[in-house]
Amino acid sequence: MRQVTPLTDGWILRHPDGTGDALPASVPGCVHTDLLAAGLIPDPFLGRNEAEVAWVGRRDWTYETDLTAASTAHEQTDLVFDGLDTVAEILLDGRSLGRVRNMHRSYRFDVTGLSGRLAVRFASAYAEAEAVRGTLGERPGAYAEPYQYVRKMACSFGWDWGPTLVTAGIWRPVRLEHWSTARMSRVRPLVTVEDGVGRVELAVDVERSRVEAPLTVEASVGGVRARAKIDGTHGTVRLEVPDARLWWPRGYGEQPMYEVELTLLHGEDPLDVWRRRIGFRTLELDTSADAHGTGFTLVVNGERLFARGVNWIPDDVFPSRITRERYRRRLEQAAGAGVDLVRVWGGGIYESEDFYDACDELGLLVWQDFPFACAAYPEEQPLRGEVEAEARENVVRLMPHPSLVLWNGNNENLWGFRDWDWEPGLAGDSWGEGYYLGVLPRVVAELDPTRPYTAGSPWSGSWQHHPNDPAHGTHHSWEVWNRTDYADYGRNVPRFVAEFGWQAPPAYATVRRALPGEELAPDSPGMLHHQKADDGNGKLERGLARHFAVPEGDFDRWHYLTQVNQARAIAAGIEHWRSHWPVCAGTVVWQLNDCWPVTSWAAIDGDGREKPLYHELRRLYADRLLTVRGRGDGDGLLVAAVNQAAGRWHGTLRLRRMSVEGTVIGEASPALAAEGRTVAGVAVPEDLVPVGPKEFLVADADGLRALHFPAPDRDIPYPRPEFEVALAPDGITVTARTLVRDLLLQADRLDPDARADRGLVTLLPGEEVTIGVRGWKTADPDTARSALYCVEPTR
Template structure:
């Protein structure tokens, strides 16, 4: 039977003639940090102090004893970052140049000193660039010339920390006669039964040995012979429980076990969990353009998505528990789809297993982003090899529903001046429209493939055409007010976002001792977007009266709060509008869920794992049922009742035209009905539309669905419409009462209180509130759960009041 021996102990890292203790898996930066050689690059401006690390060569060493009672011993690296030589007692075992692949070397009967000598990623990439010629790139870094996590070289939300190291596990495998080299599980559901076809490749030491395959799922068993080095075994499960995305059903998973045998003895075993489900991507043309709608088990769905970047710039630090925490945050926010973005990595099994269990659909980019990628050797062979390995590795996961060729490169070729600069040089099109779809079609025909995001489906339409395929909406953040989201209806919005700084406690940890201001040195260093603070300021000025310079501590606190409000409002403007146009628009994927370090960015959860107000707003925006007030096509206001639940929705709707002083100017009640998976649109009577800056409209719906379903929290759903920007609204000075009980803060409004927010981390760095922005009418109250803060009594009420923020009258 194959035996595996992890190689995690006894590693050293050579540094200036010294041997430092090294963690494997790990990377150079984390080892140097643990040894006290470098400061924490996440704090202050230390990032610049450690830039030298990415320009150096590094060597990891350990003693290797490969002797065993088996016929063969292999040294297996699951991941090496990135360009390295592997030597055993000075003898070269091999050279590698791809972070996204695993490697295997025959070390049978050999012992000695193992060395993994890493070249600088800069040196390797720049040598390839010199050989193949320069290509256009969104950043002045050479990441397209090396198969490495692109955002190691910095991004508009990430630091430039170019890593090296043994970033995934390494082990010895001892085996005899034969081992399982690859298993491709093709899982299909046709009518009643679920079928699993396991296509198996083996490696042999004895060609003449008769090999068998035995597979089982529960009580279902099957057997087949190995013909040479390959074989296929098929299982049929009668009437399996189907795997569904969260919100649509359960996520049953089935254990599959495959045993490679010889003369009645087991030589090797392969185990995975699978789920039975079908997935289709409808890209058919219609009167609106070209669709892009996912269907799981025949049910078409509006994808409620978030973009995922590596959760740490040093991916070896991301544990199984951390993946689970972050993805649970996504699921708890109503997310049902996570897009693994193409400037990062193929994530570990822990990521996809968590998605399987949580019912999160996975859209997987191949790792290409924002640059022209050469198609010549040595890159072309590496691209195909990594694609083949990772397609097969990830195939068992039912959560994986879409392969995507790249991020923004087809768009870049057409719109960013690449075509002229390239003058006929290769740039990646052969990967996205050739190599990758061919690999997916050959190895994983059960899943759809799309050439890129954005992508209209063919060169007949602009790559980022809103009416065709996937669309990235970045004009709004870069140049326009977020109200412009409401001006069009893309078929699928795969990227859009708005920035905000991280939580206050995160800033305090990352910028110790700094007097915080939007343009203070540390704040600017932790803002990587071009003119990011300028865009934040211009975005605020369209809605709020804010200081332009000379920030006091109070001014910074207001700026910090208002930028977070603006982020939540911006995303709400897009999602509410686009969801109200289902099924023409079939999904939104917010940029982005998470951060890889403490930074001002588009994330809903900051680099320390603290939710921003946007996170809580997503819980409302991505709930099964949503009320929103929108401009009608023919003028006037329309109330859209979005019902993505599987049950019809019947409710009582109350519309109130109100003054900011709390007076009800006019109101009416009416019945609201929305069938399952539909949007009901109701015109607002003209006499209820607010007039002038002092008035606004409140829409409340309460009541139970016609059959089953959950009761809405607080007794109902609410939508608000203010006809003018906040800076023009004559808000009253907010008045409210605060009481504190263990684990809860209750606020009772005596006036209109707009976008009340409890910043719990100002009470204690570890404190978390379960509620984000909430608007209270006079006499209304809200109770916000707080964990990680134990204070009580009068002093606690005053402390809580100091951590409460809301929109104030324009000064």
């Protein structure tokens, strides 16, 4: 039987030129984390230290350890690296075993009978990228760094939310594998279900040390067993599972998983075992044309979905630090916000098994980008071969996971070619189209025909339409953040919104930890360093000024209002687009998470703290949602009752036209009736439509509420907010004496470890809310009041 020996201990890190002392190294890990552990560099996440460690990515580095000859009776021993970042030569006692140049692949070297000093010499990724650029010529990109010339996590070169920390190291596990006669080199599971029967087809490739040995494979799943012969180096075993239980996205059903075990046999002697969990479900991407354009609707087990999505970036700029527990915690946060789809963005990585395992268990659908983002990518060698090799490996690696529902060729590169002035400068040079419309769809069709592929995001399905045409396929809505007001989200109804977002700073405790001792201001040196977007603060301020009086010299107020504006912006988009289901079939918010403490579009900041946006997503992505919008004919208002639950939503809608002083001007109680998975509209009577800045509309049904203010906050004559605060079991209770708009408890101001169970809430006079708080060690109402913020009248 194959035997595995992890190689995690005894590694050191040194400069290959021999300068400096050798350091203890952690494997898996990277150079930055080893230098940080040794106290040789400052924490690049704090202050402006990022600039102080830029030299690390420009240096070459060597990892070394002793490799002892295997004391086993196995015929062969392989040295296996699950991930090397990125350009390296592997040597044993000075003899080269091979060279590598792709972070997204694994590598295997025959070291049978060998021992000695094992060295992995990493060249700077900059040097590799610049050499490739020198050979193949310039290609345009969104950023000046040369990330498109090397097969590496692009965002380690910096992004508009991330630091420039160009890593090197043995970033995934390394081990020795000892085996005899044969081993399974690849298992490709095709999992389908039809008429209640689950079908599993396991295509097996083997590597042999004995060519003539007769081999068989035996598989089991769900109590069913089957055998097949290996013909040369290939074999296929098929199983059928009667009455297979279906795997569903969260909110639609359960997530039953089946254990698959596959054993390679020589006679009756087991040589190798492969185990994975699978799930049975049907999957379709409906891109058919209709009266509105070209659709983009996911269909799972025959159920058409409005995808409630978030974009995922690497959760740490040093991905070797992301543990199984951290993946689980972050994805549980996503599920807790009502999310049912996570898009793994193309400037990052193919994530670890821990990520996809958690998605399988939580019922989170995974949209997987291939790692191409925001640049023209050369298609010549050596890159072309690397791209196909990494695609083949990772498609097969991720195939067992039922959560994986879509392969996507790239992020914004087809759009960039058409709209970002790339085409004239390229003058016919390759830029990646051959990957997205050739190599990648061919690999997916050959290896994983059970899942759909789309060439890019955004993409309209063909060059017959503009790549970012909202009427066709996927759409990225960035004009609003970059240039206009979030009210403009209501101007169109894209078929599927794969990216849109609005910035806000991280939680206060995160800012304080990242910028120790700094006198905080929106434009203080540390705040500006932790704002990577082009004119990011300018866009924040202009977006704020359209709705609020921008506070001058009051960081705390600016911090609160920009977080409110972020939540309001995302709400404006999601409420509008969800109310137009099934024309619009999904929203994927940019972004769920951050990789360091930064002002960004994230709902969860770089320290894992939840912004007000996170709690707003819980409302926006709930099965049932009330929203008020224009009727579509230019006159009047409509209350849209969005019912994504399976059951009928019938009841009474309470409508109130109110003054900001709390007077009810008029009210009505029309019937509400929305069938399962539908949207129902209730016209607001003309005499209840608020007029002018002193009035607003309240719509309530079954504990849900929608508010409509016809004027921006800066023009509304709010009363000075009055409320009472009292301690409650595990939290506080706030009772309003006036209208209190967007009340927020910033629990991390009470204690850096404190968390609140809700975000923004608007209270009418006489209403109360209890906010749960955990991690608060010394509770008292006066301290709680100091951490409460709400919208105040314009001075």
